Amino acid sequence: MRFENQIAVITGGAGGVGRTLVRLFASEGARIMIADMDETGCRDVAEEARATGADIAFFAGNLREKGYCEQLIKATIETFGGIDILLNNAGVIPRGTIEETTDDMWSLAMDVNLNAVFFLCRAAIPYMEKRGGGAIVNTSSVWGTHPGPAHVAYCTSKGAVAALTKNLGRDCAPMKIRVNAVCPHEINTPMIRSGFERRGLDPDKAVEELNKTVPLGRIAEPEDIADVIAFLASDQSRYIAGETIEVTGAKPVSG
Numbered sequence: 001m002r003f004e005n006q007i008a009v010i011t012g013g014a015g016g017v018g019r020t021l022v023r024l025f026a027s028e029g030a031r032i033m034i035a036d037m038d039e040t041g042c043r044d045v046a047e048e049a050r051a052t053g054a055d056i057a058f059f060a061g062n063l064r065e066k067g068y069c070e071q072l073i074k075a076t077i078e079t080f081g082g083i084d085i086l087l088n089n090a091g092v093i094p095r096g097t098i099e100e101t102t103d104d105m106w107s108l109a110m111d112v113n114l115n116a117v118f119f120l121c122r123a124a125i126p127y128m129e130k131r132g133g134g135a136i137v138n139t140s141s142v143w144g145t146h147p148g149p150a151h152v153a154y155c156t157s158k159g160a161v162a163a164l165t166k167n168l169g170r171d172c173a174p175m176k177i178r179v180n181a182v183c184p185h186e187i188n189t190p191m192i193r194s195g196f197e198r199r200g201l202d203p204d205k206a207v208e209e210l211n212k213t214v215p216l217g218r219i220a221e222p223e224d225i226a227d228v229i230a231f232l233a234s235d236q237s238r239y240i241a242g243e244t245i246e247v248t249g250a251k252p253v254s255g
């Protein structure tokens with residue numbers, strides 16, 4: 001029970017990795033505020049976790065809105081009385097080269113993947129400081145630390161999250177707030193599967209093909225990433241701050 005009575009905000013809590021994070025943190029005693037624009041998904045995940053006895057609330061909304069980000073932290077304080085852990089897991093993946101990237105695609109990537117992380121960290125940090133510390137885990141991507149092909153808005157936004165993490169990791173350490181990021185390679189979630197569907201491919205077959213490109217033999221399952229995030233949020237990583245941890249199954253970024 002690494003998170004007994006700790007209060008955690010999990011963004012993207014209705015998505016592939018997010019649902020797994022909610023289950024894992026609830027099973028280890030966390031009290032959780034789920035955030036996602038998918039209100040039905042939030043309700044489902046919350047009900048599932050409540051059925052196991054967990055203390056869960058959700059606050060659905062659009063992370064593209066600064067007001068929502070700030071309200072989310074306020075709602076967490078009003079509901080649970082504080083905040084110990086912030087998992088900035090939500091993300092979007094507009095796909096394209098620079099010529100294919102519209103203004104809207106660029107803004108979407110920056111709003112969800114970067115600006116929301118900034119607004120949420122800025123709103124949460126003073127409350128963490130009041131409680132004597134905390135942990136923030138941002139989800140970047142290995143495509144943020146090494147550019148992947150033809151995803152210029154996504155890779156740039158995730159690179160900026162890695163940079164923000166290193167800055168905050170340094171600045172917040174004296175407050176005993178540890179800020180780290182996880183940088184996954186491909187994960188078997190709706191994000192990657194919907195990309196295959198859009199290209200007219202069968203997602204199961206496409207994932208099977210992708211598995212062959214990973215030295216460890218398969219792309220990540222959400223649990224593989226959630227376990228690393230939980231480690232970074234827990235006291236087991238008490239001396240790790242300002243790091244971006246690549247979780248790749250030894251697969252390099254190529255192409």
Ligand SMILES: NC(=O)c1ccc[n+]([C@@H]2O[C@H](COP(=O)([O-])OP(=O)(O)OC[C@H]3O[C@@H](n4cnc5c(N)ncnc54)[C@H](O)[C@@H]3O)[C@@H](O)[C@H]2O)c1
Pocket residue numbers: 011012013014015016017018035036037038041061062063064088089090091092093112139140141142183184185186187188189190191192
């Ligand atoms: N799946 C991968 O291959 C992969 C690889 C590297 C990094 N990542 C990162 O991992 C994180 C989790 O991704 P996932 O694979 O679980 O994706 P997912 O698409 O399954 O889940 C993302 C969740 O974020 C929510 N979301 C998106 N835009 C939002 C907004 N404007 N406001 C509120 N909520 C919003 C969605 O509703 C969804 O529930 C993301 O940050 C993603 O960029 C994923």
